[in-house]
Amino acid sequence: MTGSDAAVPAFRAAVVGGSLGGLAAAHELRSIGAEVAVYERSVGRTEPRGAGIVMQPEVASLLARLDRTVPSVSVQLMERQQLHRGSQPTRHYAPQWMSAWGTLYEALRAPLGDVCMRLDSTLTDLRVGADDVTAEFGDGYTTTADLVVGADGIGSATRRILTGRDDLQYSGYVAFRGLEPESTLPGHLRDLLAERFTSFAVPGMQMLCYLVPGERGATERRVNWVWYVNTAAERLPGLLTGKSGHRFDFFLPPGELDAESREALMELVDRTLPEPFAALVRLSAVFMQPVFDLPPTGMVGDRVLLLGDAAGTVRPHTASGTSKALGDAAELADALGGWRRDEPFPRDRLQAWEADRLGHLRAVADVGVRLAARSSLGVDAPAFL
Structure with a gap:
């Protein structure tokens, strides 16, 4: 590869969601030569949705x-x-x-200091073209990329736009x-x-x-x-x-x-x-x-991908929410590795990624439901409040 080739990004990715899954996606995609920008709906620093996180291999691997x-x-x-x-x-x-959460956020955020991270950016629309996708945000700002990664959590706007559905179910x-x-x-x-x-x-x-x-x-x-x-x-x-x-x-x-x-x-x-x-x-x-609970949905659309809770949830008893998102991001980079934007979109590789990660998601989600049931936590048990 020549010096001029090295300066040209393999592709452009817009990551919607700046929490741990979105930051991990930015790291993983940059590692395979992508130009990445992150769009977060929070006005200030991303608000923590949890506190403690059990250390898992996927987290340790990215940290290393x-x-x-x-x-x-x-x-x-x-x-x-x-x-x-x-x-x-x-x-x-x-x-x-x-x-x-806050400790890992700082560990992942600091090395991305040179990455465009736009706050107060609420996704409102996606327009897919023949070779790219345009994301529009609530303040009228738009950006065009070769693909969009929805890492925007359980209330994912990316998922709602992509599927036209909102299947959240209170546990x-x-x-x-x-x-x-x-x-x-x-x-x-x-x-x-x-x-x-x-x-x-x-x-x-x-x-x-x-x-x-x-x-x-x-x-x-x-x-x-x-x-x-x-x-x-x-x-x-x-x-x-x-x-x-x-x-x-x-x-x-x-x-x-x-x-x-x-x-x-x-x-x-x-x-x-x-x-x-x-x-x-x-x-x-x-x-x-x-x-x-958010039942697993598809993770691959027309140049729009979902990962982490945006693609489906696991109960917190599995201690796997963060590790699942980071695993999604790492394997997504493996699927896209070597692809360049002037080549045909690697749909077959992405569909293989989707099948593997949805299988993992379903297995962990089932474990979480069983763990909750063992403690009589859920809709079929008496309520304290």
């Missing part, structure tokens, strides 16, 4: 190629412990690495969450939770807690917890309405629980949780995500 080690973005836990109401915790040795339970600096907790809680993956479960309810890196890395750790609670569908509008009266779609930010919802939650805390977990919830700025 970015010259980052797992310990540099993670906290190592050594034990698992189960809490009980009225008796002592039970424990066993189980080492594991835990990271956080029957929500995830209340908290993320607090370890240093702000009382000593007895810090000692109980340090270096341990801690859990509590009764039918229709499950709570998990573990340490993750803080804003300055693993030297300033945070306590991440998630509490799954069977919740009636008719309660969702109230829970998703913040103190300001704003109605959120998929994520209630920290501190936005209104007085009525917080009172109901605290009553449930006092009635059901072991005291250490009850104390932790009381000390936290609670945020909330309903758990939705």
Whole structure:
């Protein structure tokens, strides 16, 4: 390859969605010579839709190629412990690495400093031509690329435009969450939770807690917890309405629980949780995500591709949402490797990628539903809220 050839991008890609899956897609496509731009609907930094992330091989692999080690973005836990109401915790040795959304976001975002990343860009339309596709955004901005990658999550505008459908289904339970600096907790809680993956479960309810890196890395750790609670569908509008009266779609930010919802939650805390977990919830700025299912859809359209949650969801119990998106992106780069924009579009290779990744998605999604059912989490079980 000559110097002039090397300066010409293999193809142009517009990535819709600037969260972890979109950043991974940008890295993977750049690695095969693409010119990439990322379009994110958030006005500021992408808002975290979760907190703790279990380290998985797909995440570790991308980090390694970015010259980052797992310990540099993670906290190592050594034990698992189960809490009980009225008796002592039970424990066993189980080492594991835990990271956080914000930590991984910074690790993936920083190396893309020279990539065009346009915020406040809500996708409104896609127009496919013979050899390219034009994306239009809510402020009237348009861009034309050789392909568009929709990595815009569970509420994907790319998917709705591509399929004309929105098949989200409420699972029957929500995830209340908290993320607090370890240093702000009382000593007895810090000692109980340090270096341990801690859990509590009764039918229709499950709570998990573990340490993750803080804003300055693993030297300033945070306590991440998630509490799954069977919740009636008719309660969702109230829970998703913040103190300001704003109605959120998929994520209630920290501190936005209104007085009525917080009172109901605290009553449930006092009635059901072991005291250490009850104390932790009381000390936290609670945020909330309903758990939705999105059945697998096609991932390949006319020069428009879907990955991560935009293509279908897995339940959070699988700890695979982030790793699935990063795996989609890595294998997409493998499928497109060697292709140049002046050549016929590699539809056969992309359809093989789609078949492989949809098979993986269906398998992991089935596991997640089974794990939820084991804890009686879902639409067929009694609701606590």
